[in-house]
Amino acid sequence: QSALTQPASVSGSPGQSITISCTGTNSDVGKYNLVSWYQQHPGKAPKLIIYEVTKRPSGVSNRFAGSKSGNTASLTISGLQAEDEADYYCCSFVGRTTYVFGGGTKVTVL
Amino acid sequence: QVVQSGAEVKKPGASVKVSCKTSGYTFTRYGITWVRQAPGQGLEWMGWVSAYNGDKTYAQKFLGRVTMTTDTSTSTAHMELRSLRSDDTAMYYCALISAVGLGSFDPWGQGTQVTVSS
Numbered sequence: 672q673s674a675l676t677q678p679a680s681v682s683g684s685p686g687q688s689i690t691i692s693c694t695g696t697n698s699d700v701g702k703y704n705l706v707s708w709y710q711q712h713p714g715k716a717p718k719l720i721i722y723e724v725t726k727r728p729s730g731v732s733n734r735f736a737g738s739k740s741g742n743t744a745s746l747t748i749s750g751l752q753a754e755d756e757a758d759y760y761c762c763s764f765v766g767r768t769t770y771v772f773g774g775g776t777k778v779t780v781l
Numbered sequence: 782q783v784v785q786s787g788a789e790v791k792k793p794g795a796s797v798k799v800s801c802k803t804s805g806y807t808f809t810r811y812g813i814t815w816v817r818q819a820p821g822q823g824l825e826w827m828g829w830v831s832a833y834n835g836d837k838t839y840a841q842k843f844l845g846r847v848t849m850t851t852d853t854s855t856s857t858a859h860m861e862l863r864s865l866r867s868d869d870t871a872m873y874y875c876a877l878i879s880a881v882g883l884g885s886f887d888p889w890g891q892g893t894q895v896t897v898s899s
Contacts, residue, residue: 674823768829768836772823
């Protein structure tokens with residue numbers, strides 16, 4: 672199972688919106704609504720921020736939004752803040768209780 | 782809360798067993814998934830095991846080298862990786878998943894550093 676494709680880096684100024692794409696195939700992202708997103712600050716464990724494509728766990732800012740179109744899922748961060756600077760990973764179910772991560776995207780707040 | 786065992790240093794060819802203890806959860810309502818992250822690299826899914834019925838799935842890459850188990854008496858999951866190589870040096874994370882292995886991973890343990898070096 673090949674890793675999902677994410678851009679290596681995305682940047683934006685405070686207050687702007689950015690979108691991170693996560694491209695898979697019709698066997699993973701395109702087939703199942705089990706895409707999740709994780710935020711990881713340096714030296715810390717990942718944290719779930721989006722599950723089942725669009726849902727936010729309790730306590731996660733509504734500035735984070737997930738979506739999907741075809742084989743590509745997306746994470747949009749609106750009102751970018753300094754604390755959003757981190758690595759972001761998408762993850763998709765690929766069947767038979769198997770999962771695959773994206774390569775990760777480094778978000779820089781300019 | 783999900784708390785993992787401490788850092789390990791192993792020689793090539795050895796085995797390592799990482800523990801993941803949960804508290805505040807009804808352990809048998811969940812599964813445990815394992816994810817690793819090599820230095821400077823991304824996340825890699827290794828597999829999962831159900832604390833409900835012992836069902837498990839391992840990523841193809843680790844078949845034959847990894848064993849994931851749960852101990853319901855102590856609400857603890859274990860991941861053993863054998864025949865260690867230098868490229869197994871990584872931070873190993875556990876996280877909760879649903880008992881049937883579907884969904885997202887939340888919460889995560891703090892990670893266990895495994896270093897493989899001669």
